[in-house]
Every structure is written in C-alpha cells, then in structure tokens.
Amino acid sequence: MVPLSCYLLLSGVLFACGVTGFLIKRNIIAIFMSIELMLNGVNLSFVAFAAQWGALSGQVFVFFVMVVAAAEAAVGLAIIIAVFRTRETLNVDYVNLLKL
Amino acid sequence: MLHLLLFLVFGFACVAGAVNLLVQRHPINSALSLVLVMGSLAGEYLLLGAEFVAAIQVIVYAGAIMVLFVFVIMLLNAGEEERTPGSRVALVLGLPGMLIGSVLVAWLLLDRSPTRAVAAGALKGDPQTIGWLLFHNYLLPFEVTSILVLIAIMGAVVLASQPRMDASTKKEG
C-alpha cells in the first residue's frame, strides 16, 4: 500500500525537473518538452488525489489538461517552425530582437 | 507489497527519464526520454485505478504529442545544443525560486493530506463512468475544449504555413 505522499513526492519531483529544464535548456523544443513534463507531473497529482478522495472529477480534469496540452503543443510547435524560418536557429538565446 | 514495488519501478523510470531529459544535449534524446516518462506515468495511473486516463495518456500524449515533437525535431534538423551564454537572471532567480516553490507546494500537500494509503484499483476509473461525467456534469467544458482544439488546428496551420510569395500578397503587404 502506497501512501498518497509518495505519489505527491513523485509528482513534485517531475514538476521540479520540468521547471529546471525550462530554465536551463537552450533549445526551444527542449524547453517545450520541459513544459510538457511539468504538465505530466501535475496530472499525476490530480489522479492521485482523485483516487484518494474517491472523486472522479480529478480524472476528468486530467482529461481536460491533456486536451489543452495537445492544443498548446500543436500551436507552440507551429510558432517554433515560424521562428525557425526567420531566425534559422533553434537556440533561444538568438531570438533576441527585442533586446535593447 | 507488489503495489509498492510496481510503484517504485515506474517511479524510478519516470525520474530517470526526467533527469535524462535535462542532461541530454541533443533534443531527440530528450524527446525519447520524455516518451519513457509518459509511459511510466501511464503505469502509475493504472496503479491508481485510472484506466481511462492511462489509456489516453499513452494514446494522446505519448502517441500523438510526442510524435509531433519528434516530427518537428526531424523536420528542423535540430542539432546538438551549443553552449551560448544564457541569462543570469534565470539561474539566479529562477532556480532558487523553483526550489522554493516546489518545497512549499510539497510541504503544503503533504501537510494537508491524510497519510493513509491508496488501495490499488480502489477507484473505478472506467470509460463508462468518465464518459457519463463528461457528458453530464462537465458538458460545457467538453464542448469548449472541442472548440479550443478547432482553434488550435487553425492556428497551427496558419502559423506553420509557408508565406505565399506571389505578386498579389506582396502588394497587400
């Protein structure tokens, strides 16, 4: 029998890894993937809580999170493609036209 | 007992994949690590009794979103990451911030949640029940997300399409 706190700990670790990747990575796509990792961590905690309280609405919410993540991934990748077309690079440090 | 063991196995796989994502320099490696994470998470969901969620995790996340990622990586022929000077702010402010945030949230969740164990498969997360919920209690969000998806499709198509270079669009600027 696994206590809830273990699931939450795992979820937290995944989330933290996602934030770290978001801050550290230079490749735009890698940053995006870190965002997906964050979302997954959160999904896990939702499901854990749903199981804990016996409320299925947690899992329904996970469903919605996934839909939104899918939409966001699609649009985000389209943006990355558009940026790649103009900047010819995937390094986020070179996307700095707004720099003073 | 078995529950705990399975949890540990899948959990370890998740964490290993996440760390690998951070460590790898080539994005394709990171993508594949992410697939591993998602698969392990599907296993965790099954342990929690969320069959439907596990299934759509594999189908949608690992099967569609990650495939999309891999497509884009291949399409853009992304190479290894080069070391460029980043932002000091991100490291100085962001990492500690992240740590603090995570610790706080974790403390919070742990503090306020009961520590009794979750039985494996105690909750029936089968498609029928979830479907019932979706079409009864959460109908409006369901319809809205379908519109959201439609918008996302149109947006992605517009953003990613090649700008048309014929004379008529040039004039309109």
Next chain:
Amino acid sequence: MTANLHLWLIPLLPLVGAATNGLLGKRFSRNLVSTIALAFSAAAFALGLWVAFEFPSLGTGVYRETLAAWMRAGDFRVDFAFYLDHLSLVMLLIVSGVGFLIHIYSVGYMWEEGGFYRFFSYLNLFLFFMLMLVLASSYLVMFIGWEGVGLASYLLIGFWFTRDQAASAGKKAFIVNRVGDFGFLIALFLLIKHFGSLNFDSLFASIQPLGPETQGSGLLTSIALLLMVGACGKSAQIPLYVWLPDAMEGPTPVSALIHAATMVTAGIYMIARSHVIFDRAPAAGTMVAILGTLTAFFAATIGMAQTDIKKVLAYSTISQLGYMFLACGVAAYTSGIFHLMTHAFFKGLLFLAAGSVMHALGGEQDMRQMGGLRQKIPWTFWTMTAGTVAIAGIPPFAGFFSKDEILWQAYASPRGSWGYWLFGLITALLTSFYMFRLWFLTFFGEYRGSRTTAHPQLAVQTGHAAGHDAQHGHGQIHDSPKVMLVPMAILAVLSVVGGWVSYHHTFENFLAPVFHDAVAAPLPDHPAGESAGEESGKEILFMGISVAAAGAGLFLAWLLYCRRPELPQRIVQRIPSLYQLVLHKYYVDELYAALFVKPLLEGSSKLLWHGIDQHVIDAGVDGSADAARQVSDTMRHMQSGNVRSYAGWVAFGAALVIAYMVWIGVP
C-alpha cells in the same frame, strides 16, 4: 421729510460718463468725449447745487436716502444708503464744483495727448468714487469710495504708463495707501465687533453715551488711532506721505483735482465725520494734532529747497493738510473743514496755474529754467498771484481767514497748546517764503530757459510739448487757451472771496449742527458770543502776528530771489550738509527703501521664489517626474529581450505567488 432729493443720481451720473467714455470713447471724437465728460460732471454739480438749495427747506439737519440693501448678516446691516448733512453738503459742493472746473481745464490741457478718452473716463470715475465717499451713510460705503479714489488715483498718476517713473509712482501711491487702508479696516472691524454697526446713525448713537477715555488707552482710542492711520495714508501725513510728491508724475489737472483739492482731503473729512469717536479719545486727538503739526513743519522745510514747480506745490499740499490735521486734532473741526475748502480753491488754482506755465513753456517744470514770465503770460501770472497770496495767509484773501482760525484754535482750544501755535506760525512763515520764492523764480527776473530756440529736449517730458509745437509752430511763449484760463479765473475769484464766509461766523454756524454735540470740546470754535474780551484781544494779537509772519516770508523771498539773487547760493555754501539733507527730502524715501522695500524684495525673490517656489514646489513636481523616470529606468532591465531571463522571472514570480498564498493561508 417727504421730499426726495435723489441723491443717488449725484454719484451715478459721473459713473455713467466714465462707463460711456471708457467703453466707447475710443471711437468718439475728442469733442464728443469732452462733451460727455463735461456734461456728466456738470450734471453732478448742478444737482449738488439744487440739493443745496432744497436742503435747508427740509427743516431737519439730516437727510437720509437708501438705494438698495447690501449686507444683512444677523444683526449687522449695511445698505447702499446716502446721508446728507451740512458737512457732506459742503464737501459735495467742493468736490463737484472744483471737479467740474478742472474737467473744463483738462479739455484744454490734455487736448493734444494720446488716450484722451481714457483720461476723461478715469476723471469721471474719480468723481463717482469721491462723491460716494462724501455722501456715504456708513463707513463701509465710505470705504468703497475710499478704495475707489485710490484706484482712480493710481490710474491717473500712471496715465502715461509707458514712462517708468509714472508707473512706479502709481504703484507707490497705491501701495502706501494700502498701508493706511489696513489701519482703516482694522478700525472698522473693531467697530463692528464692539458696536455691531457701521452706519453713522446707529454707530454714533451707541457711542454718544460713552464718556471720554481720559487715561489715554482703551477701545475708542484704539479705533481713533487706527482711523488716523487710514487718514495718514490718504491725506499724506507722516509717515505715509511719500507717495504724494511722486504722484506729480501724473498730468497736472490730476494733481490739482486729486492731490490738492479732493482726494487727499478725504482723510480730513473722515476724521471730521468721526468726531464723535475722536472727542471721546483725547489721546488720539493729541496724536493727530502732533502728527499734523510735525508734518506741516517738515513738509514746509522740504518745500523750500525744491526746484521742480510741481514738487514745491506737492510739499505745500502735505504741509497744508498737516494744518487741517492739527485743526481736527484739537477738536476744531469746523476750522479744519474751512481750511479744506479754501485750500481746495487756492491749491487747485495753483496747480492749474503751474500747469498753464508748463503748457506755455512746452513742459518745463524746473523753476531754474523759468523767470521773467510776468509779461509773457499775464493771465496765468495774475491768477497765480491770487493763489500765492491766498496760501501765504495775507488778508483779505481766503487763506488768511482759515489758516488764522486754525492757529487761534491750536492755541485756544481746550485740547490745544501754545506749542502747536508756535510751530504753526513758523510753518506759516515758511509757507509764505517758499510760495513767494516760487512766484519770484517763475515770473520775475530774466528768463533763464531755452524755450525760444524751440529745443526739442523738452518734448521728452510729455507728449504735450511736441504737440504744442506742432500746432503753433512758432515756439513763442504765450498764454494758455481760454478753456484753461476761465476755470483758473473762477478759482482765483474764489480764492479771494472764499474766506469771507467766515464773516460773522456764518460758516461755523452752518456746520454747527454737525459738531455741536461734541462732548469733550465745549464749542472749541469761538467761545460763546465772545463774551471774554480778553480772549478776543488775544485773537486779534495772534492775527497780527500771523500776518506779520506772512509778510516776513514775502520779504525774505523778495530779498533772496529778486533783489539779491546771488544770496541763496552763498547761504547754501555755508550749510552744505543741511541743505543736502533738505534737498534730498531727509532721505526718507531711501530709508523706506532700505527698511521695507529691499527686505521685501529680497525675501520675496530669495525665500519665496528660489527657496519655496523653485526648490520645494518645482522640485516636488520635477522630482516626482524624475523619480518615476528612475524607477522605470530600473524596471526596464526586466524586459531584456532575453527569453531565458523571462523564464527565470516567471519561475520566480510563481514561487512568490505560491509563497504568498501559503502565507495567507489559502489552501
């Protein structure tokens, strides 16, 4: 009492004239402007005459007329109301009569000046305010006139406002008057507080029962002293006289009307009107008398050394006003008003004549450039002679009667003393001396000026000269046009006969109903029926002494300026420092500048302007703008264009939000 005298028309008609000329006069021809101005002032005078005719038949000594309500605040009431008694009747006739004559004179004098319509608008405006002043039935309505004549004076002194000195003189007059008005206002506030009213009737009725304050302090004394301060400002006594000599920058008719005949007498009138208060405050009366005597003497000494013809007359005015102050101070109000009347005649005449001299000489005011004009401008000569003899106090001209009466009262009144008389006598001698000095310098001897060569430098003084030359073209000295000479002649006649109203005490008896209830002064006018023969003997003796003094002054002036003209220079060389002191008017203007003007300007520019305006207010405004700019300058580093720093900020911000939520206890 059923007859309606329509007093309200008397001030109102000149106001209409002023408005018409002021608003529309620019488009009118000079003839039309002068017709309007003359018509309205003549109407005021005619109405004044008619009122004077009707008034005795009313039977009562007082006529009241209310025009409209003004202020009602609880028990306190002030209305636009008029009050006519013998005193205001005398003032009314003087003001409107002399005013009308000077209006006629001004038509000739100002004919070639620019701003013709403006001048007559201001002149009519002045008449309106002065008439309000003398006909007022309460201190507050009087104050309207008081302030208004100050305004008119400012406008008229600074008539040629493009000239620096004229503009400054106007400012000086107004500001110094303000100081006096401050005293007046505080007196009014005290009156309101303690007696609850400013109407002459109700106020004096409540003051009547009070006894005299003999210990030299108290409420009535304070009020009287403050009223005196106001009068000092308006009537140019020490220490607020400094504006009057500077006021000579204005056109000569203005000097004649405002600064000789009417406005400066407002202070005297006000004191006479407030005699109920002054009678019960002997200390204040003494103060007034001392101040008047001192001023008379002081101004006469300055007048002896002046070389500008108008300045001599200005100091003479201050000196004569001192006499009137002295009279009021010893509770001889009738004598004061009598001298006011005769002074209006002869001083007005003297100024008009001086203007005529200046007109003939193309604007020359320096007496050292005059001389020998007796044959060239005979009419001016004879009228000025009349005025000079009158002011010197030689019988049977007007000044003798009034001045002599003041000197007698200064000695004989219960409030008087021989000290007043002595100083008054010396001042009379000095007056005679400097007036005849002026007379000799101007009309006798050789002509010292350069007029016949038609020098253009005189044209700088006023635009008048240039126009005059252009009109006549020959540059010869000649007498003024009739329009200027006729008023002078009328005033000359009045200067001769004006004193004869005191024959058999007609004038005193005329004013007696106003002053008969003076408490502390048991008729300081002639003691009842002159029963004491010794008193009348003394009076005749004093009369003789003052005539002798006048004669001595005449003789001295003749000696120094006609017979032995080299003597004045030798005398000056003997007493150079004293002469310099007197020539520079005892350096009073410089003293005031150092004491009051300089600290004010310094304080204003250094403290208020640099210190507060620039460093506090501007700094506050600029500083807050600056601070906003600096804050945004710091904040903009957040928007670095670097995506990863944005990521860092986002993570940090999220952590902050979570921390905050935990802290306030949300989950």
